[in-house]
Amino acid sequence: MRSESEIPFADNPFSIPVADRVTRLPPYLFGKINKLKYEKRVAGVDVIDLGMGNPTDPPDPLIQQKLAEALADPKNHRYSVSNGIENLRREVAKRYWKRYGARLDPDNEVIATIGSKEGFSHMCLALMGPGDTAIVPSPTFPIHTYACVLAAGNVIALDVRDPEKFLQNVAYTCEHLYPKPKVVIVNFPHNPSSTVVEADFYVDLVKLAKKYGFLVMSDFAYADICFDGYQAPSFLATPGALDVGVEFTSMSKSYSMAGWRIGFCCGNPEMVRALGTIKGYYDYGIFQGIQIAAIVAMRHCDAAVESVAKEYEGRRDTLCDGLERLGWDIDRPKAGMFVWAKIPEPWAQMGSIDFAMKLVEEAGVAVSPGRGFGEDGEGYLRLAIVENSQRLRQAVREIGRCTRPEAARAL
Numbered sequence: 290m291r292s293e294s295e296i297p298f299a300d301n302p303f304s305i306p307v308a309d310r311v312t313r314l315p316p317y318l319f320g321k322i323n324k325l326k327y328e329k330r331v332a333g334v335d336v337i338d339l340g341m342g343n344p345t346d347p348p349d350p351l352i353q354q355k356l357a358e359a360l361a362d363p364k365n366h367r368y369s370v371s372n373g374i375e376n377l378r379r380e381v382a383k384r385y386w387k388r389y390g391a392r393l394d395p396d397n398e399v400i401a402t403i404g405s406k407e408g409f410s411h412m413c414l415a416l417m418g419p420g421d422t423a424i425v426p427s428p429t430f431p432i433h434t435y436a437c438v439l440a441a442g443n444v445i446a447l448d449v450r451d452p453e454k455f456l457q458n459v460a461y462t463c464e465h466l467y468p469k470p471k472v473v474i475v476n477f478p479h480n481p482s483s484t485v486v487e488a489d490f491y492v493d494l495v496k497l498a499k500k501y502g503f504l505v506m507s508d509f510a511y512a513d514i515c516f517d518g519y520q521a522p523s524f525l526a527t528p529g530a531l532d533v534g535v536e537f538t539s540m541s542k543s544y545s546m547a548g549w550r551i552g553f554c555c556g557n558p559e560m561v562r563a564l565g566t567i568k569g570y571y572d573y574g575i576f577q578g579i580q581i582a583a584i585v586a587m588r589h590c591d592a593a594v595e596s597v598a599k600e601y602e603g604r605r606d607t608l609c610d611g612l613e614r615l616g617w618d619i620d621r622p623k624a625g626m627f628v629w630a631k632i633p634e635p636w637a638q639m640g641s642i643d644f645a646m647k648l649v650e651e652a653g654v655a656v657s658p659g660r661g662f663g664e665d666g667e668g669y670l671r672l673a674i675v676e677n678s679q680r681l682r683q684a685v686r687e688i689g690r691c692t693r694p695e696a697a698r699a700l
């Protein structure tokens with residue numbers, strides 16, 4: 290073997306020129322907190338993690354059992370089809386009909402995705418290119434912005450916390466921007482702010498889409514996590530919705546199958562076809578055993594979905610009651626997996642990132658700083674209700690301890 294010194298140019302510096310689409314991405318704002326959380330854990334601290342909307346409960350045993358059966362069948366270990374097996378797409382169409390009265394053609398208007406985030410991201414790639422603009426919700430679930438950026442598009446972020454005003458701003462932007470926005474992204478129940486809408490919101494959105502010629506992408510990941518009798522409306526139940534857009538749903542939250550990576554994109558057949566074309570090049574579909582278990586979940590596990598929502602409702606109450614007792618001004622969410630809490634004075638002046646760092650450091654409670662969701666998120670924290678009620682009570686106690694008046698006086 291030749292030594293290093295014998296290899297020509299061995300000492301030449303070598304750099305890896307990654308693509309602009311990578312270097313254009315901003316630093317990950319949750320990185321600092323995740324690092325601290327990790328260090329605390331390594332040091333043996335039991336961190337209560339309300340940082341990420343990552344369900345801690347397993348899926349219903351029937352779903353797990355079906356996956357185990359499917360695993361034992363040699364037929365399921367080959368590549369699957371990238372748009373999802375037929376019976377799965379049929380089940381999704383049936384569910385849309387049963388729950389929302391929306392009729393979908395399973396062959397042309399439904400496609401399975403490797404989690405809704407994959408489908409969402411590749412749809413942006415399918416629809417957008419240099420010079421195209423998307424209106425995205427603000428505060429922003431990061432992929433809503435960065436899937437557009439990765440597709441070389443431009444982004445206009447509009448505050449969604451007052452949905453009526455959001456629609457007015459969409460109309461204003463379409464009137465005054467040239468070229469007009471090509472895509473409008475909506476996400477209700479909204480992550481992070483938990484804002485919800487009623488069905489007439491989508492009627493108005495479809496009207497605007499037709500008037501100004503934009504496409505709609507509705508992220509409906511929290512479709513089933515609704516409280517106090519509220520039922521989140523589907524964009525696709527609106528007359529005319531199929532002409533202008535698609536909706537993304539997910540099995541991650543409703544069925545606690547986040548790690549399984551399965552979701553769906555349904556709606557306008559040309560948009561679904563465009564996504565299918567991209568996916569046909571990029572992937573070979575979801576492991577077939579997971580698709581089969583997902584069919585069983587949708588056929589037989591309605592009760593499990595209801596109990597998941599009930600569980601989150603109970604946790605929401607525990608967390609909101611506790612924070613209210615500490616004097617926080619809380620807007621109790623009607624849906625979703627998050628409490629979007631205004632940081633109380635005097636702590637708000639620290640900024641949400643430093644305050645969230647303080648909570649991990651001193652209370653052993655990890656939360657997401659509002660600033661991580663864009664400028665409109667400053668002054669807020671997002672607390673995911675993914676831990677059980679007992680842990681949430683403990684989190685409130687610890688937060689209370691580290692924000693007590695004596696601590697505030699030291700500011």
Ligand SMILES: Cc1ncc(COP(=O)(O)O)c(C=O)c1O
Nearest residue numbers: 342404405406480510539541552
């Ligand atoms: C608004 C929203 N959309 C999509 C996702 C991702 O869903 P999936 O697991 O189906 O990719 C999440 C997960 O946190 C979310 O909050």
